[in-house]
Amino acid sequence: MAARIYQQPKSAMQSGKARIEQWVLEFEQSEARKPDPLMGWTGSGDTQTQVSLSFPTKDAAKAYAAKHGIPARVHATPPKGLKIQAYADNFR
Template sequence: MSARIFQRPKHAMQSGRGRREWVLEFAAEEPRKPDPLMGWAGSGDTQAQVQLTFPSLDAAIAYAEKKGIKASFIPTPPKTLKLQAYADNFR
């Protein structure tokens, strides 16, 4: 069983710095295949639907080690700010 640990990025409507939890998400064990009747993509793997949240990276790594899960850590990309003045729109 393998998983990945990452931090969710902020969405476009979020401006604050709060609620930056870490997520442990299990990798899919079998590929998804189309259902013959409806054509929807599905799989018998229920672990791929599980996402566990943790308050810190250390707590997520400790949980993975305790349960024997091979987890890969995906670092959070650095934040880049594009500083722009309103007057730049008219140049």
């Protein structure tokens, strides 16, 4: 069962920097989702996709995956850039 390791992005409603330094290990889907005939909801019998583990560093997440024999891919965090602009630029 493969997993992916990534850094949790900041949500659109979040202005602060709380909990953006954490790294997350999530398992990938091992079986396809299928619609439920009665309700029409999609689901699968794979319960590992519901597991999400948080770690303080990328190395801690990689060490956990290696210790438990989980093949994991690390997704790089995109660089954060600030767009510096003056208030007067809104009127140009």
